[in-house]
Amino acid sequence: xxxxxxxxxxxxxxxxxxxxxxxxxxxxxxxxxxxxxxxxxxxxxxxxxxxxxxxxxxxxxxxxxxxxxxxxxxxxxxxxxxxxxxxxxxxxxxxxxxxxxxxxxxxxxxxxxxxxxxxxxxxxxxxxxxxxxxxxxxxxxxxxxxxxxxxxxxxxxxxxxxxxxxxxxxxxxxxxxxxxxxxxxxxxxxxxxxxxxxxxxxxxxxxxxxxxxxxxxxxxxxxxxxxxxxxxxxxxxxxxxxxxxxxxxxxxxxxxxxxxxxxxxxxxxxxxxxxxxxxxxxxxxxxxxxxxxxxxxxxxxxxxxxxxxxxxxxxxxxxxxxxxxxxxxxxxxxxxx
Ligand code: EPU
Numbered sequence: 001x002x003x004x005x006x007x008x009x010x011x012x013x014x015x016x017x018x019x020x021x022x023x024x025x026x027x028x029x030x031x032x033x034x035x036x037x038x039x040x041x042x043x044x045x046x047x048x049x050x051x052x053x054x055x056x057x058x059x060x061x062x063x064x065x066x067x068x069x070x071x072x073x074x075x076x077x078x079x080x081x082x083x084x085x086x087x088x089x090x091x092x093x094x095x096x097x098x099x100x101x102x103x104x105x106x107x108x109x110x111x112x113x114x115x116x117x118x119x120x121x122x123x124x125x126x127x128x129x130x131x132x133x134x135x136x137x138x139x140x141x142x143x144x145x146x147x148x149x150x151x152x153x154x155x156x157x158x159x160x161x162x163x164x165x166x167x168x169x170x171x172x173x174x175x176x177x178x179x180x181x182x183x184x185x186x187x188x189x190x191x192x193x194x195x196x197x198x199x200x201x202x203x204x205x206x207x208x209x210x211x212x213x214x215x216x217x218x219x220x221x222x223x224x225x226x227x228x229x230x231x232x233x234x235x236x237x238x239x240x241x242x243x244x245x246x247x248x249x250x251x252x253x254x255x256x257x258x259x260x261x262x263x264x265x266x267x268x269x270x271x272x273x274x275x276x277x278x279x280x281x282x283x284x285x286x287x288x289x290x291x292x293x294x295x296x297x298x299x300x301x302x303x304x305x306x307x308x309x310x311x312x313x314x315x316x317x318x319x320x321x322x323x324x325x326x327x328x329x330x331x332x333x334x335x336x337x
Contacts, residue, residue, distance in 0.1 A: 001025060001032040003040075009065065013052035014115055016232030017307045021047070021061040027068045030150065033143045033176055036066065047336055048176060050120030051092065054234055056314075056335045058307040068119055070178055073099065084138060086181045089119025093126070101214045105184035107136040109214040110191055113221045115228055115235065119177040123167040124332070125160045129217055130193035134160040136184055142177040150178070162269075163239050163332050196220065224295050232301030233292065237314060238272040238329040240297075251325055272321075272329055273297035279320045289313040311335065 007024040010016055025040065027033050046064040049055070070088040073096070077084040083105050087096055093116050097108045110131040114121075121133045122140055137155050144151050159166040167175055190213040192198040197216060206212045226233045243251075248268045252258040255278065260268035276282065276296035283293035288305035290313070292298040299310055299317075318329050 001027060001035060007065075009049075009052075009057060009061070012049055012065075012067070013055050013057055013234075014228035014232065015056055015234050015301050015307070015310065016228075016303075017057045017301065017305075017310070019057040019060050019307060021065045022063065024065045024067065027066055027070075027176075029070065030143070030178060033068070033178070034148075037143075037145060037148065040064075046173070048173070050089070050123075051116035053115035053228065054120065054124055054333050056234060056307055056310055056331075056333050058311050058335065058337055061336070066176070068176055068178060070119075076181060081186055082183050083186065084181060084183045086179050087118045088179050089117060089142075089177050091118045092116075093118055093121055097214070100184055101211055104186060104188070106186070106188055106190070106210045107131075107182075107184045108133075109210040110194070110197070110217055112214050112217040113225075118180050122158060122160070122165055122177065122180055124163045125165050127163070128221075129197050130191045132160070132162075133182075134158070136182045138181040138183050140177050140180045142175050142179075144171075145174050145176070151175075162242070225298065226292060226294075226300055231292075232303075232305075233298050234333045236272070236297045236332050237299040238276075238297060238317075239332045240269050240272050241275075241327050241329060242267050242269045243327060244268075247327070251327070270327075271297075275321045275325055275327060275329070276317055279317075279324045281317055281320060284313075286313060291317065307336075 004024040006020060008020055010018045025036055027036060043063060046066050047061060049065055049067045069090045071090050072088045074086040076086050094113050096118055097112050100108055110129040114126050114128060126133050139152050139154050141150060141152050188210050190208060190210045192208060200216045200220060201208055201212060242263060244267055248260050260270055262268055273296045276291060281291045282296040284291045287309055288302040289309040290300050290302060292300045299313055301310060322328050
């Protein structure tokens with residue numbers, strides 16, 4: 001285990017916030033995790049840091065930061081049609097997706113270029129272009145801080161939802177994921193349910209293969225979303241709101257171009273990016289905190305914004321959208337005080 005004192009977290013969060021923490025622990029094995037809770041932990045509060053890609057650190061952190069750094073991909077099972085892999089939590093998500101595509105293991109090609117690590121993917125049930133990580137999820141293993149045991153969670157036990165899981169509710173701050181097991185397909189049968197993706201391939205007369213989907217997603221995302229190495233951000237800052245049919249009818253009677261995505265329970269998901277753009281905030285900037293000018297759902301740090309600057313921008317966006325549409329946006333990112 002490595003311990004760093006008074007450590008600057010700028011390079012550990014994709015927003016590039018220059019916050020400091022008292023102690024940063026790199027937990028490099030399951031033994032390190034047990035050791036930390038037995039011999040180093042001096043309070044109930046700590047921040048779990050994965051790839052730091054879904055996080056806004058508002059201020060300096062006066063409690064411990066834990067970074068699980070376990071690496072490797074283990075083959076668990078293989079047959080003619082599928083392969084089951086156990087992936088350690090510290091593996092970079094995009095590199096894992098690339099590894100799958102290169103080895104002809106399919107299912108995650110639509111999730112190319114999502115920043116972050118495999119160990120944090122289940123927490124917010126990452127999703128893009130018609131696929132969510134839960135679709136290929138088998139189970140995960142991790143350390144339960146309350147029972148002091150390593151435990152395995154099945155898909156049902158994880159309670160996955162849209163950008164949600166039990167690790168954002170009941171088990172928030174109580175469970176350290178050490179590995180995730182996924183089952184991938186060997187049949188090249190990509191998911192093209194997302195119209196923009198299907199159009200991309202059709203317009204370019206590209207074959208509907210997983211490799212082409214992988215490349216298409218990289219191209220689409222690169223043109224629309226900021227690369228964290230060039231511009232600080234946390235991807236989508238807000239969730240897409242899910243509203244009732246009555247609310248949808250109310251808003252769309254005034255704004256006829258509002259699109260709704262019907263949910264199974266009769267509610268409708270609408271685009272937060274659209275709401276923010278219609279509220280006139282696309283590209284809005286105060287100092288170095290801004291609403292990204294190519295995609296209004298993303299807040300960006302042009303260099304020296306503090307966590308508080310970004311949070312004030314978020315609050316301004318929430319208020320402006322609420323005043324105009326009566327819909328309250330909720331952050332998708334984990335906001336840390
Ligand atoms: N739109 C606007 N203005 C904007 C941005 C979007 O009007 O500035 C509208 C457009 O109508 C567009 C629609 O919103 O057609 C949807 O936009 P997009 O395809 O970019 O998807 P999104 O709903 O904004 C979600 C995810 C993304 C994911 C994409 C693609 C959430 C919170 N975000 O964004 O995930 O990549 O779909 O599937 O669900 C992330 O979670 O960090 C993330 C980037």
